[in-house]
Amino acid sequence: AEDQLRQSQKMEAVGHLTGGVAHDFNNLLQVVLGNLEILKRHLPSDALRLRRATENAMTGANRAAVLTQRLLAFSRRQPLAPQALDLNRLLSGMSDLLSRTLGETIQIETVLAGGLWRVEVDPNQLENAILNLAVNARDAMPNGGKLTIETANSHLDGAYIAANSDAIAGQYVVICVTDTGSGMAPETLERVFEPFFTTKEVGKGTGLGLSMVYGFVKQSGGYVKLYSETNEGTTVKIYLPRLLGDVAPELTPSIEDITGEA
Numbered sequence: 724a725e726d727q728l729r730q731s732q733k734m735e736a737v738g739h740l741t742g743g744v745a746h747d748f749n750n751l752l753q754v755v756l757g758n759l760e761i762l763k764r765h766l767p768s769d770a771l772r773l774r775r776a777t778e779n780a781m782t783g784a785n786r787a788a789v790l791t792q793r794l795l796a797f798s799r800r801q802p803l804a805p806q807a808l809d810l811n812r813l814l815s816g817m818s819d820l821l822s823r824t825l826g827e828t829i830q831i832e833t834v835l836a837g838g839l840w841r842v843e844v845d846p847n848q849l850e851n852a853i854l855n856l857a858v859n860a861r862d863a864m865p866n867g868g869k870l871t872i873e874t875a876n877s878h879l880d881g882a883y884i885a886a887n888s889d890a891i892a893g894q895y896v897v898i899c900v901t902d903t904g905s906g907m908a909p910e911t912l913e914r915v916f917e918p919f920f921t922t923k924e925v926g927k928g929t930g931l932g933l934s935m936v937y938g939f940v941k942q943s944g945g946y947v948k949l950y951s952e953t954n955e956g957t958t959v960k961i962y963l964p965r966l967l968g969d970v971a972p973e974l975t976p977s978i979e980d981i982t983g984e985a
């Protein structure tokens with residue numbers, strides 16, 4: 724629990740620092756993009772080289788903007804548009820995108836709980852987060868494997884909270900994303916939420932995927948838990964608080980009770 728506390732204090736400090744820079748940087752990029760847009764609009768249609776150069780500059784600036792948005796997500800300074808959501812429906816809607824992302828060698832299994840509580844989160848950001856997890860899973864399974872996505876209702880009780888200082892007791896909906904990939908060594912596992920931490924080669928990873936997931940989920944009032952075993956695989960669990968004042972679903976919910984696991 725003490726480790727967890729130290730870790731979350733460190734994240735807090737890094738997030739504070741990163742957020743300020745990312746925010747200003749993003750504003751400057753928007754100025755660049757806005758002006759490139761004007762430039763492009765006023766270029767004669769036969770000025771092909773100039774058009775191509777302008778478009779290349781816009782592509783670069785857009786990529787940089789995506790990076791700053793992940794940093795903003797990590798530092799919890801991202802404007803969110805939360806909505807009451809059925810996560811099962813959101814995940815079903817992503818199935819084409821997910822199978823395209825994972826390719827033919829990775830099998831996808833989806834286990835959606837009946838009677839799932841609703842949550843209130845930003846659907847675009849949540850899709851982004853899940854896509855990030857899928858990309859990581861794909862990268863961890865270069866020779867194929869299996870990705871499982873599960874949903875469940877979950878009560879977090881006092882004992883669990885005692886072991887996880889940054890969690891708040893209550894009702895959550897949990898999304899578990901499990902792969903049968905390379906897994907992570909303990910040294911890696913300790914650092915994955917840090918922005919820019921990556922074990923991937925230059926140009927392949929930015930080290931911002933899990934940072935974004937972490938920040939977004941925290942900003943949404945939830946939290947992320949990781950379980951990983953080298954050569955076995957990895958499970959990422961995203962806990963999102965149940966929508967306040969939600970009406971009870973008709974079906975009996977399948978409840979994943981958590982009691983004091985460390």
Ligand code: ADP
Pocket residue numbers: 855859860863902904905906907911915916920921922923927928929930931932933934956957
């Ligand atoms: P990136 O994917 O750009 O490296 P992330 O923040 O998403 O950035 O991940 C950081 C690191 O965590 C990865 O470089 C990898 O070492 C490790 N990692 C993340 N997800 C998984 C996974 N599902 N299996 C194995 N390792 C993972």
